[in-house]
Structure formats: C-alpha cells, structure tokens
Amino acid sequence: MRSPEQSRLLALTILGLVLFSPPLLLLFDQPGIADFSTLSGIIFLIWALLILGAALILERHHEE
Amino acid sequence: MRSSATVLFVAFSYLALLFVIAAWGDRRAEQRRSLVNSPTIYSLSIAVYCTAWTFYGSVGRAATTGPSFLLIYLGPTLAMLCGWMLIRKMIRIARAQRITSIADFISARYGKSGAIGALVALIAIIAIMPYIALQLKAITVSYAILTQYPDQSQPQLSLSGFMEDKAFWVALVLSVFIILFGTRHLDASERHEGMVTAIAFESIIKLCAFLTVGGFATFILYDGPTDLITQASLLIPDISHRFGLDQVPGGALGWFGTLILAMLAFITLPRQFQVLVVENVNEQHLRRATWLFPLYLLLINLFVIPIALAGLMGGAATGEPDNFVLTLPLASGLHWLPLLVFIGGLSAATSMMIVETIALSTMVSNQLVMPLLIRLPSLHLDRRHDLSGWLLGIRRIAIILILILGYLYHALIGEAYSLVTIGLVSFAAAAQFAPSLLLGLYWKGACRTGAAAGMIAGILAWGWTLLIPGFAQSGWLDTGFIDNGPFGLSWLRPYALFGLEGWDIYTHALFWSLLVNLGLLVGLSLFSRQNGLEQTQAALFTNALRPEAAQAAIWQGHASRYELFMLLSRYLGDSASRRLLGHTRPQPDDETPATPEMIAAAEHGLTGALGSATARILINSVVRGEALEISSILSILDTTSQALEYNRRLEQKSSELARIGEELRSANERLRELDRLKDEFVAMVSHELRTPLTSIRAFAEILRDSGQIPDEKRAHFIDIIVRESERLSRLIEEVLDMARLESGRMTLKPTRCDFNELVHRSVDTVTRLNEERGVELELKLPKNPSWIVADADRLQQVLINLLGNANKFADEHNPRVVLTLTPFKRSYRLTVEDNGPGIAEAEREKVFEKFHQIEQAQEQQLHRTPASRPRGTGLGLPISRGIINQLGGRLWADHGEQWGGACFVVELPQAPELVQSESLKSRVE
Numbered sequence: 003m004r005s006p007e008q009s010r011l012l013a014l015t016i017l018g019l020v021l022f023s024p025p026l027l028l029l030f031d032q033p034g035i036a037d038f039s040t041l042s043g044i045i046f047l048i049w050a051l052l053i054l055g056a057a058l059i060l061e062r063h064h065e066e
Numbered sequence: 067m068r069s070s071a072t073v074l075f076v077a078f079s080y081l082a083l084l085f086v087i088a089a090w091g092d093r094r095a096e097q098r099r100s101l102v103n104s105p106t107i108y109s110l111s112i113a114v115y116c117t118a119w120t121f122y123g124s125v126g127r128a129a130t131t132g133p134s135f136l137l138i139y140l141g142p143t144l145a146m147l148c149g150w151m152l153i154r155k156m157i158r159i160a161r162a163q164r165i166t167s168i169a170d171f172i173s174a175r176y177g178k179s180g181a182i183g184a185l186v187a188l189i190a191i192i193a194i195m196p197y198i199a200l201q202l203k204a205i206t207v208s209y210a211i212l213t214q215y216p217d218q219s220q221p222q223l224s225l226s227g228f229m230e231d232k233a234f235w236v237a238l239v240l241s242v243f244i245i246l247f248g249t250r251h252l253d254a255s256e257r258h259e260g261m262v263t264a265i266a267f268e269s270i271i272k273l274c275a276f277l278t279v280g281g282f283a284t285f286i287l288y289d290g291p292t293d294l295i296t297q298a299s300l301l302i303p304d305i306s307h308r309f310g311l312d313q314v315p316g317g318a319l320g321w322f323g324t325l326i327l328a329m330l331a332f333i334t335l336p337r338q339f340q341v342l343v344v345e346n347v348n349e350q351h352l353r354r355a356t357w358l359f360p361l362y363l364l365l366i367n368l369f370v371i372p373i374a375l376a377g378l379m380g381g382a383a384t385g386e387p388d389n390f391v392l393t394l395p396l397a398s399g400l401h402w403l404p405l406l407v408f409i410g411g412l413s414a415a416t417s418m419m420i421v422e423t424i425a426l427s428t429m430v431s432n433q434l435v436m437p438l439l440i441r442l443p444s445l446h447l448d449r450r451h452d453l454s455g456w457l458l459g460i461r462r463i464a465i466i467l468i469l470i471l472g473y474l475y476h477a478l479i480g481e482a483y484s485l486v487t488i489g490l491v492s493f494a495a496a497a498q499f500a501p502s503l504l505l506g507l508y509w510k511g512a513c514r515t516g517a518a519a520g521m522i523a524g525i526l527a528w529g530w531t532l533l534i535p536g537f538a539q540s541g542w543l544d545t546g547f548i549d550n551g552p553f554g555l556s557w558l559r560p561y562a563l564f565g566l567e568g569w570d571i572y573t574h575a576l577f578w579s580l581l582v583n584l585g586l587l588v589g590l591s592l593f594s595r596q597n598g599l600e601q602t603q604a605a606l607f608t609n610a611l612r613p614e615a616a617q618a619a620i621w622q623g624h625a626s627r628y629e630l631f632m633l634l635s636r637y638l639g640d641s642a643s644r645r646l647l648g649h650t651r652p653q654p655d656d657e658t659p660a661t662p663e664m665i666a667a668a669e670h671g672l673t674g675a676l677g678s679a680t681a682r683i684l685i686n687s688v689v690r691g692e693a694l695e696i697s698s699i700l701s702i703l704d705t706t707s708q709a710l711e712y713n714r715r716l717e718q719k720s721s722e723l724a725r726i727g728e729e730l731r732s733a734n735e736r737l738r739e740l741d742r743l744k745d746e747f748v749a750m751v752s753h754e755l756r757t758p759l760t761s762i763r764a765f766a767e768i769l770r771d772s773g774q775i776p777d778e779k780r781a782h783f784i785d786i787i788v789r790e791s792e793r794l795s796r797l798i799e800e801v802l803d804m805a806r807l808e809s810g811r812m813t814l815k816p817t818r819c820d821f822n823e824l825v826h827r828s829v830d831t832v833t834r835l836n837e838e839r840g841v842e843l844e845l846k847l848p849k850n851p852s853w854i855v856a857d858a859d860r861l862q863q864v865l866i867n868l869l870g871n872a873n874k875f876a877d878e879h880n881p882r883v884v885l886t887l888t889p890f891k892r893s894y895r896l897t898v899e900d901n902g903p904g905i906a907e908a909e910r911e912k913v914f915e916k917f918h919q920i921e922q923a924q925e926q927q928l929h930r931t932p933a934s935r936p937r938g939t940g941l942g943l944p945i946s947r948g949i950i951n952q953l954g955g956r957l958w959a960d961h962g963e964q965w966g967g968a969c970f971v972v973e974l975p976q977a978p979e980l981v982q983s984e985s986l987k988s989r990v991e
Contacts, residue, residue, distance in 0.1 A: 007150070011356075023325070024319070041310060050364060052360070054357075056357040
C-alpha cells in the first residue's frame with residue numbers, strides 16, 4: 003500500500019527519533035574540545051544527515 | 067544613529083515594506099502569476115514557526131539550560147520528515163472539504179460538530195493569547211534596549227502608558243496589515259497569497275539577521291568556533307559542564323518529553339496549520355519543504371551556542387541571556403548591526419502575530435460568532451441580502467480584539483514571564499489537539515464525545531499543572547499550593563501530581579494532560595456509537611490518501627439555481643459566487659434545479675468562508691427535500707449488503723436445487739430398479755406361460771399327427787392338455803390379480819362373515835387334492851363363530867392357496883397339515899403348518915416375492931427331482947399377502963411349532979361389535 007518513498011521517510015523519521023532519544027543520546031554526551039560536551043555537535047551532525055537523507059529520498063524520486 | 071526617531075523610522079519603514087510586498091503578492095495572484103506557487107516560498111512560510119522566542123529566546127535558553135533549546139527544532143524536524151504521509155493527508159482532506167483552520171478540521175472530522183469546533187477555538191485562544199503577548203513583549207524589550215543601551219533595565223509596563231509603548235503602535239499597524247491582507251476577500255480557499263509572500267520575506271530577513279550576528283560573534287569577535295570555546299573555557303569556570311545533558315531540565319526524560327512536545331505542537335499550533343495546510347497551493351511543494359524547512363531550522367540554530375558563549379563572556383555589558391543577540395553587537399559599539407538585529411526580531415514577531423491572528427480570527431468568526439449569529443432569530447440574518455460584509459466585519463473585529471487582548475496580556479502580566487516559559491506553556495496547550503487530530507486521521511473509531519471529553523480534560527490538566535502555577539509564580543497567587551497542594555492535599559501538587567516527582571514541569575504536564583486526553587478519547591470512543599455523518603467523515607479522513615477517496619457530490623435534494631446563487635452571494639459576494647457556480651448569474655425566475663455538483667461546490671465555498679458546521683446548516687436551508695442525509699448514504703452502503711444478502715439467498719437456492727437434484731437422481735434410480743423388476747417380471751411371466759403352452763401344443767400336435775393312438779393314451783394326453791390349460795388360465799388369472807393388486811385397482815367387497823365357515827369351505831375345496839396325496843389334515847377351530855369383515859371369495863382364495871402350498875411341501879412319506887384358528891387380542895389368528903422341511907429364516911420374507919418359488923423349484927429340479935414339474939406359479943403368496951393387507955390384516959411365514967415345518971400365519975381383525983349388532987338387527991328385519 004505504501005510506496006517505497008513513504009516507507010523510507012517513515013524509517014528515516016524513526017531513525018531520527020531513536021537517535022535523538024535517551025539511550026543513544028547518553029552515548030553522545032562525552033567531553034570533547036576543552037572538556038565541552040560533544041552532544042550539541044553530534045546532534046547538529048545527525049540533524050544535517052537526516053536533512054540530506056530526506057532531500058535525497060524526495061528530490062531524486064521527484065526527478066524520476 | 068540609535069535615536070528613537072531613527073529606530074522608529076526604520077521599524078515602520080520595514081512594516082511599510084511588508085505592505086508593499088504583500089500587495090505585490092496579491093497583485094501577482096490576481097494576474098495568475100502567483101509567487102506563492104513555489105516550494106521554496108512554501109518552505110520559507112513554514113518558518114513562521116521561528117518567532118521572537120526563537121530569535122531572542124534560544125540564546126537565553128542555551129545560556130541557562132544547555133542544549134535543550136535544540137529540542138524545539140528537532141521535534142518539528144522529525145514531524146516534517148514524516149510530513150509526506152501526515153501533513154499531505156491533512157492537506158488533501160482540507161482541500162477536499164475546504165477546511166480553513168484547525169478548529170474546522172477537528173470539527174469536520176468529528177461529524178462537522180459545531181461544539182467541537184467552538185471548543186478547539188476556545189482552547190486555541192487561551193493557549194495562544196500569551197504567545198502573542200510574548201511577541202509584543204519582545205518588541206517592547208528590544209526597542210528599549212536598542213534605544214537606551216547601556217541602560218538595560220526592563221521597561222516599566224502599565225496600561226496608562228500604552229501610548230509610549232512602541233509595541234502598541236506595532237500592534238496597531240499589524241492589525242491594519244492583517245485586515246488589509248488577511249480579510250481582503252472571502253475566498254473559498256481562504257488563501258492569502260500576499261500575506262504568505264510577506265511571511266516568506268520576513269523569514270529570510272530573520273535568518274539573515276541571526277546569521278549575521280552569529281558570524282560576527284564567531285568570526286569577528288573571536289577567531290572561529292574553536293577559539294570561542296577555548297576562550298570560554300578559560301574565562302568562565304564550569305562552562306564546559308553547561309552544555310551537557312545534565313543541564314537539560316529533567317535530564318534524559320525531560321529531553322524526550324520536550325522533543326515530543328515540540329513535535330506535536332508543530333503540527334497543532336494554529337499558525338502552523340494555517341501555513342502548512344491552508345496556505346498550501348500544491349501538495350508537491352511539501353517535497354521540498356520536508357528537507358528545506360529543517361535546513362532552515364538548522365541554520366537559524368547554528369550560531370545559538372556561539373552567541374550564548376560570547377554573551378556569557380561579555381559579562382555585565384551583555385546583561386540578560388535573552389538579550390544577548392542584541393546586546394552583543396551593541397557592546398561592541400556597532401551601529402547598523404543592532405538595528406538589523408532589531409529588524410530581524412521585529413520580523414520574527416510580526417510574522418508570527420500576522421499568521422496567528424488570521425488563524426485565530428478565522429476560528430473566532432467561523433466557529434464561535436457566526437454559528438451563534440445564525441442561530442439567533444432576532445437578528446434575521448437569513449433575510450439579509452448581503453452577508454459577506456458582515457462576515458468580513460466580524461473577522462476584522464476579531465483581529466482587532468485578539469491583538470488588543472494580546473496587548474493587554476502583555477501589559478498586565480507579561481513582565482512576570484520569561485520568554486521561554488510562555489512559549490512552552492502554549493506548546494503544551496496546543497498539544498492537546500494532537501490526540502483528537504492524529505488519532506482521528508488514522509483511527510475510524512475515534513468519536514465526538516471522546517474527542518470533546520479528551521480535550522476538555524487535557525486542557526484542565528494543563529491549566530492545573532502549568533498555567534495556574536505559572537500565574538502563582540508571577541506573584542498573582544499565593545505559591546503555597548505549589549509546595550503543599552491545595553487545602554493541604556499533597557497529591558494534588560501541580561508540579562508533582564499524584565506524587566510524580568523529579569520530572570521537569572513540561573514533561574510532567576505533558577504526561578498527565580496527554581494521558582487523560584488520550585485515555586478519555588480512546589475509552590469513550592470504544593464505548594459510544596458514532597452517528598451517520600461522523601462515520602462518513604471518519605471514513606473520508608482516514609482514507610484520504612487512498613486513490614479511490616476522491617470525494618463524490620453527496621447532495622441529492624432540489625434547489626433552484628437562483629436560490630443557491632443568492633445564498634452564496636449573500637456570504638461570498640457576487641464574483642466569488644459566479645466563479646463557483648459557473649459564470650452566469652441566474653435570473654430570479656430561473657427554476658432550473660441546481661446540479662448536485664453545484665450544491666457541493668456551494669457547500670465547499672461556504673465551508674471555506676464559514677466553517678463546515680455552519681455551511682451545512684445554510685445549505686440545508688435552501689435545499690428542498692432532503693439534502694442527502696447520511697442515512698441515505700448509509701443506505702447506499704446498504705445496497706452492498708443487500709447484494710450480499712441476494713448472494714446468500716442464491717447460494718441457499720442452489721444448495722436446495724442440489725438437494726432436489728439428488729432426490730430426483732435417487733427417484734430415477736428407484737424407477738430404473740422398478741423398470742428392471744418389471745422387465746424381469748415380464749420375462750418370468752412369459753417363461754411361465756410358455757411352459758404349459760409348450761406341453762399343450764406338443765400333445766395337441768401328437769393327437770393331430772398320429773391317428774393310431776390307443777384310446778387310453780389319447781385320454782391321458784387330453785387330460786394333460788386340459789390340466790395345462792387350467793394351469794395356464796389360472797396363471798393368467800393370477801397375473802391379472804397381481805397387476806390389479808399392484809396398481810391398486812383390485813376392488814374387494816368386504817362383508818361380515820364367519821371365519822370358521824370360510825375355513826370349512828376352503829378345506830372342502832382341497833379335500834380331493836389332499837386325498838390324492840394322502841395328506842392328513844387336522845383342524846383346530848373355535849366353537850363359536852369368529853366374525854370378521856372380509857371379502858369372502860378372496861379370503862377363501864388365500865386359504866386355498868395356503869392349504870395348497872402346505873399340501874405340496876408336506877413330508878412326502880407321511881404328509882400332515884394342521885390348521886388352527888384362535889382369537890388373538892382383538893383379532894383372529896389362523897396358522898397353516900405342514901411337517902415338511904420348513905423355510906430357512908433368511909428365506910421367510912423372500913417367499914412373498916414374485917416368482918420366488920419358481921427359482922426354488924428350478925433348484926429342486928436341478929439337484930433333486932429333475933423330472934418333477936414346477937409346483938406353482940410363484941404368484942400365490944404375493945397375491946395372498948396383497949389381499950390380506952387390503953383386508954387390514956397381516957400374512958407372514960413363521961417357524962412351525964408342532965413339527966418345525968413351514969408355517970404361514972394370517973391375522974385378521976375381529977368385526978366391530980356395533981356393526982355386528984346392526985347387522986343382527988338388519989337380519990332380524
């Protein structure tokens with residue numbers, strides 16, 4: 003019933019939710035540069051990758 | 067450069083620019099060269115999500131609670147990622163049903179219920195009013211800082227000084243803007259292209275302003291992010307611990323709660339619904355928005371932490387974290403940059419106020435005011451010629467009232483709240499729409515009472531756990547109940563309801579409010595029934611993304627074109643009505659009925675302007691007969707079940723036919739069997755007839771051909787011929803009897819007779835035969851007459867047959883036969899027994915079959931006495947049984963008691979007493 007595009011987006015959403023939720027989140031909370039937590043940096047990185055993923059899924063399909 | 071006059075000039079020039087841009091957008095839309103028809107503009111307009119709260123508050127939040135500010139943007143990112151399923155579904159439903167606000171959406175889902183719409187509108191007003199106040203506060207504060215820096219004291223707000231407060235004037239200008247571009251016309255789609263263009267422009271301005279400040283802080287004040295971090299860690303003790311998860315209120319759980327809160331609020335905030343769903347031109351635009359809007363969020367947050375760090379290092383010069391964005395460039399002595407920041411903040415605040423006010427005013431007019439006015443008979447709204455003016459008037463008044471209320475809120479209690487608190491409190495209230503909205507989109511069973519009860523309970527829980535304690539902390543109430551609970555009931559403490567402690571207040575409030583909301587929605591839905599319209603709407607909503615969900619026109623009543631046109635033009639004006647109904651203005655005498663499509667279009671048009679519940683009432687007022695009621699839609703569904711019913715009946719019929727076919731087949735089989743028996747019978751009869759005929763013919767030929775035959779021999783031959791002829795005629799007589807018996811044509815003449823006498827007569831007949839064989843016959847008869855009702859001749863025939871058989875089969879050397887007649891119960895029993903070999907038990911019924919005896923005789927011929935002739939026709943016993951049965955008695959073979967030979971028993975009922983006495987009487991006469 004769902005198109006592969008929809009399934010991929012749904013998976014991406016769930017991946018984002020899992021990455022932004024406690025168990026994995028605690029792993030990101032490590033000291034980095036000058037003893038700063040790496041949490042924010044890693045979140046920005048994941049965030050950017052999610053956006054990239056969504057853009058790839060939606061725009062590529064669109065051009066086809 | 068920062069004199070009040072300059073700032074005011076720049077600020078109001080900016081607002082004027084907005085007017086120009088919006089007017090340009092509207093002009094382009096009228097020329098059918100829409101600017102809004104672009105996925106980028108759509109994505110930018112969604113960025114109305116970033117308000118003054120984002121612009122100023124994010125940095126403040128980052129400086130105090132670490133990375134938790136990110137959650138407000140990660141939630142919408144996740145919501146946007148699944149927007150291709152969720153938001154597209156909402157867009158499609160809103161387009162199909164001409165829905166113009168979230169209140170209308172939820173009301174339409176639950177059977178176009180006016181009550182639900184009003185409830186949602188009320189909750190939205192309660193939830194959003196502080197949020198609007200927050201924007202005004204941001205404008206006031208930023209203006210004060212900009213003009214009075216380095217004095218950073220909070221401006222004193224009071225109602226009497228509103229003329230001095232620039233926020234008041236901004237609100238005033240905004241109300242003019244919103245009235246101009248938000249209520250210019252009543253379009254069926256309720257789309258505001260000029261406004262959306264202006265909002266997109268504002269999104270670019272606020273992003274540019276923020277990125278400029280961020281770039282300035284990171285790369286001009288310091289040498290890039292690494293330098294910033296190193297310097298900060300040197301300058302401020304413990305700074306490295308301020309950006310870990312432990313800084314987030316409520317820790318990991320608080321993090322998760324706020325993430326969910328932001329995710330839900332992004333979809334349910336009225337202004338987000340407006341830009342995401344209502345202002346959407348083409349659902350394909352959602353494709354780009356799915357990634358472009360999260361990218362916008364990422365960019366606007368990129369420099370939040372650097373600005374926060376730089377601000378924290380600024381010390382007294384930068385002051386309050388909420389103002390870092392502005393004070394940081396001010397502290398560096400710059401002139402133009404603070405002004406740009408101010409404009410950015412202004413754009414963030416105004417864009418939010420514009421969209422939110424339009425969304426709220428639509429709700430107020432469509433869900434609260436118009437339904438009331440239309441129901442008020444004293445206003446005679448139904449007789450007015452043109453109501454579109456009314457509608458626009460109501461909406462304009464609503465806009466002004468909303469902004470005034472927002473201003474009052476800001477002036478009276480705004481001081482007590484920090485920016486962030488108000489924002490999250492509003493979020494938590496808007497999240498109360500989420501269960502009804504989202505569950506309603508995917509679960510058909512969600513029903514109206516559940517949605518209403520859920521939202522009411524949710525908003526009450528929200529009020530108790532967030533709003534009222536917030537008021538108390540602002541100094542409006544005694545804070546004692548927060549720590550000890552009201553009336554000393556500690557389990558009712560608003561921040562630790564039922565003893566749930568250790569959570570941050572937002573997650574705590576979200577948990578309890580959503581728990582009761584969802585619980586009531588699901589629980590009541592499971593235990594209540596939806597009415598017809600609700601069922602239809604539920605099906606339309608949940609199946610919206612299915613290709614077959616194209617909506618059919620469901621109006622079936624009659625309305626003249628003229629009436630319909632007049633109704634539409636009263637609410638929408640002449641030109642919009644003409645566009646909806648096909649460009650010609652019907653004449654008053656035009657009685658041609660409107661097509662169902664026209665009625666549906668009219669309903670859609672009115673729904674766009676007035677909301678679905680009101681539109682339905684209005685359409686019902688002109689559609690004569692039944693506007694196709696849901697019951698009739700259900701009856702259409704019923705036809706399907708009728709077809710199923712026919713199908714079931716057909717199946718029943720066919721199984722009946724199969725059963726009848728089976729019966730026919732077995733009947734046919736029986737007939738074939740009978741046919742076979744008849745053939746056998748004919749063959750046997752022919753055989754039987756041929757045997758005596760052959761001997762008659764043979765002896766007759768001998769007599770004819772050989773003249774020299776001694777007289778003695780001739781006499782013997784003639785004797786044989788006579789005997790065989792007798793046998794032949796007897797056989798024919800028996801075959802005829804048999805045929806009569808079997809066809810039921812044998813007529814008996816039952817009369818009253820004495821069984822004893824009949825026995826005597828029959829014995830007399832066979833005496834000669836007995837003497838021939840030397841059979842000793844013994845009779846055992848009762849002394850009194852045994853009266854029975856029988857055909858005397860036929861009964862005698864039976865008796866002779868039985869005696870004859872006994873005679874034939876009795877022992878060869880010392881043949882003996884005994885005949886006994888005894889009364890037995892209410893009948894007489896006659897037994898004829900011989901001292902022959904008897905009949906084997908298996909054979910006893912077979913002897914009553916036709917010609918059975920012949921076979922036996924043939925066997926005898928084969929094995930024992932080949933010369934002896936068949937001793938009977940083989941029809942005697944079957945005929946006898948037929949006669950006795952017809953007389954109401956029984957005939958069967960039994961084991962002989964006296965000698966163990968063959969024994970035949972006849973049982974006939976006694977003649978009734980009454981008949982006996984009557985016949986006696988008749989005899990006397």
